[in-house]
Amino acid sequence: MAEPKTEPKTEPVPQRRSDRSPWNWLLIVPVVVPLLTFLFNAKSPYLWGWPRFYWVQMAFIILGVATTTLVYQMTKKRG
Amino acid sequence: MSQHITEFVIATLIFLIVSAMGFVAARWRRPTTLEHLDEWGLGGRNFGSWITWFLIGGDLYTAYTFVAVPALLFGGGALGFFAVPYTVIIYPMVFIVLARLWSVSHRHGFVTPADFVRARSGSSTMALLVALTGIVATMPYIALQLVGIEAVLKAMHVPTTWALIIAFAVLAAYTYQSGLRAPALIAFVKDTLIYIVILVAIIYIPLKLGGWDNIFGAADAKFAKTNGTILNSANQWQYITLAFGSALALFLYPHSVTGVLASRNRSVIKRNMSALPAYSFLLGLIALLGYMAIAAKIKPLPGTKPGSLDSNTVVPLLFDKMFPQWFAGVAFAAVAIGALVPAAIMAIAAANLFTRNIWKEYLHRDATPREEANVSKIVSLVVKAGAVAVILAIDPQFSIDLQLIGGVIILQTLPAVALALYTGWFHRWGLVAGWLAGMGLGMWMLYQIPNPATKHAHFGGSAFPLSKWFDPTAIGLAPKTSMYVGFIAVVVNIVVAVIVTLIMKAVKAPDGVDVTQRDDYFVDEGDPRLVPGPRGGEEEMPEPVPAT
Numbered sequence: 001m002a003e004p005k006t007e008p009k010t011e012p013v014p015q016r017r018s019d020r021s022p023w024n025w026l027l028i029v030p031v032v033v034p035l036l037t038f039l040f041n042a043k044s045p046y047l048w049g050w051p052r053f054y055w056v057q058m059a060f061i062i063l064g065v066a067t068t069t070l071v072y073q074m075t076k077k078r079g
Numbered sequence: 080m081s082q083h084i085t086e087f088v089i090a091t092l093i094f095l096i097v098s099a100m101g102f103v104a105a106r107w108r109r110p111t112t113l114e115h116l117d118e119w120g121l122g123g124r125n126f127g128s129w130i131t132w133f134l135i136g137g138d139l140y141t142a143y144t145f146v147a148v149p150a151l152l153f154g155g156g157a158l159g160f161f162a163v164p165y166t167v168i169i170y171p172m173v174f175i176v177l178a179r180l181w182s183v184s185h186r187h188g189f190v191t192p193a194d195f196v197r198a199r200s201g202s203s204t205m206a207l208l209v210a211l212t213g214i215v216a217t218m219p220y221i222a223l224q225l226v227g228i229e230a231v232l233k234a235m236h237v238p239t240t241w242a243l244i245i246a247f248a249v250l251a252a253y254t255y256q257s258g259l260r261a262p263a264l265i266a267f268v269k270d271t272l273i274y275i276v277i278l279v280a281i282i283y284i285p286l287k288l289g290g291w292d293n294i295f296g297a298a299d300a301k302f303a304k305t306n307g308t309i310l311n312s313a314n315q316w317q318y319i320t321l322a323f324g325s326a327l328a329l330f331l332y333p334h335s336v337t338g339v340l341a342s343r344n345r346s347v348i349k350r351n352m353s354a355l356p357a358y359s360f361l362l363g364l365i366a367l368l369g370y371m372a373i374a375a376k377i378k379p380l381p382g383t384k385p386g387s388l389d390s391n392t393v394v395p396l397l398f399d400k401m402f403p404q405w406f407a408g409v410a411f412a413a414v415a416i417g418a419l420v421p422a423a424i425m426a427i428a429a430a431n432l433f434t435r436n437i438w439k440e441y442l443h444r445d446a447t448p449r450e451e452a453n454v455s456k457i458v459s460l461v462v463k464a465g466a467v468a469v470i471l472a473i474d475p476q477f478s479i480d481l482q483l484i485g486g487v488i489i490l491q492t493l494p495a496v497a498l499a500l501y502t503g504w505f506h507r508w509g510l511v512a513g514w515l516a517g518m519g520l521g522m523w524m525l526y527q528i529p530n531p532a533t534k535h536a537h538f539g540g541s542a543f544p545l546s547k548w549f550d551p552t553a554i555g556l557a558p559k560t561s562m563y564v565g566f567i568a569v570v571v572n573i574v575v576a577v578i579v580t581l582i583m584k585a586v587k588a589p590d591g592v593d594v595t596q597r598d599d600y601f602v603d604e605g606d607p608r609l610v611p612g613p614r615g616g617e618e619e620m621p622e623p624v625p626a627t
Contacts, residue, residue: 030167058163
């Protein structure tokens, strides 16, 4: 049966794939920013009664979604 | 009980409908056979974006999370909100990693993370360690789902023991029959109910409590002494390391990997990395239910020990107090079903680990796919019975402590599983040494942490005060700085793995044989090199690891 070691050689191997892309570096932003406590560890300004600590961290969700969506769209063809 | 009759009837009714769905799920998406791990354990490896979103969402955001996170805010303030940054940073972190895991797993027919470790590191020792770590970390997590159901039952004043046994027996039966299809189908109902309940709660309850100003005001008043609605100098680093460490750990849990491997292609995973944060938004709102409970002057019900309080009951009690009876019933059903989905996936994942990496690897090397599926099905029953027994026979606090340890120990598989998706550089003995070091250090630190609330001298929390080791002010940190144990342990793990790898390479110690190739990490749906599943008319699954 298809053993990983020998089998690929018999198939026409498609062009060398990779998931490398400069866009990937953008993903670091939504990982680092939500951990920078000095950005949000305060009560003012308030937003609809929410202290900054809470609404800013909720807003980081949008940052995360925007970044992963952008990186996905820009790197789509490259797998 | 009598004044809770409406909510009990509604909750039971929804539970029954969902259970029926669980049994019908076996026929959903027409499998040719369920006698194969790809079908029973991974739902055919063919779920699209929507199903995957519901499935992974239902898998990661568990009933326990929904009950425990607000309980954390209720009891301790801002620190509990770490759940939000944790579930924000997780998706960009694993965006590339999970797609690679998907590719290499579909290329070689891996079902579990330990399958991958076996092939990548060429070390059966490391694979066994990863499998055992996964099983040990998952078991208390399943038990904790019962704590979620128990909190709801307590709020309705229903006798918990029998209700728990019945709920889990039904769950075990349909998981046995339908495999991963059951939680995948039920997740639709679970998540829809949760979204409705929380969106209603977040509008309706603040209106009744006089607005958000009042809610945050009540929390400020409760934590006035510690200024606990924001972080202080002692717990800031704990907040950061806890969010980061928990994020590193989440997709190392075998049940998370199960959800990922069940998806159809790489794009499904990447699209979900943008869609799953919708649940994080929900979780943030749920967390604030803890402050609403403060504003509503909720008093938690007594715990198992005399004089103790079960803070997990605050959310169900809040629903009970605020909502009309019928809607409280819907809310309780949502939490209870919310426990069943992850419990089913976790049991399947633990069963697959046992079957693939212990039973097949050591006891029954020439097992057919049919035998594998049968062993997994039986083990999934054993796992659930074990979870019920642990909760009923032992103090639930034991599971909570174990789950805490579980997060720390699953993190120790990071180099062998996640880092290995990037590099094959690590020597097999470097990985083993790193695991041993991280595990040993993690357990030692946890052992030293007392829990003042439960009066346990050991394993009382995951925040390690650095002052036990050295003076934190020497490196510019606040004197009372503490950090998440798992984070410290995994850093040491990686350092040891690097050092031992360098030594092993220097002395030219034979390394394991890596049977994966560079291209394996990028293949996608439709590639002829992917391992054909049972749908492809294959009688035998290809052996993922050639005998060397």
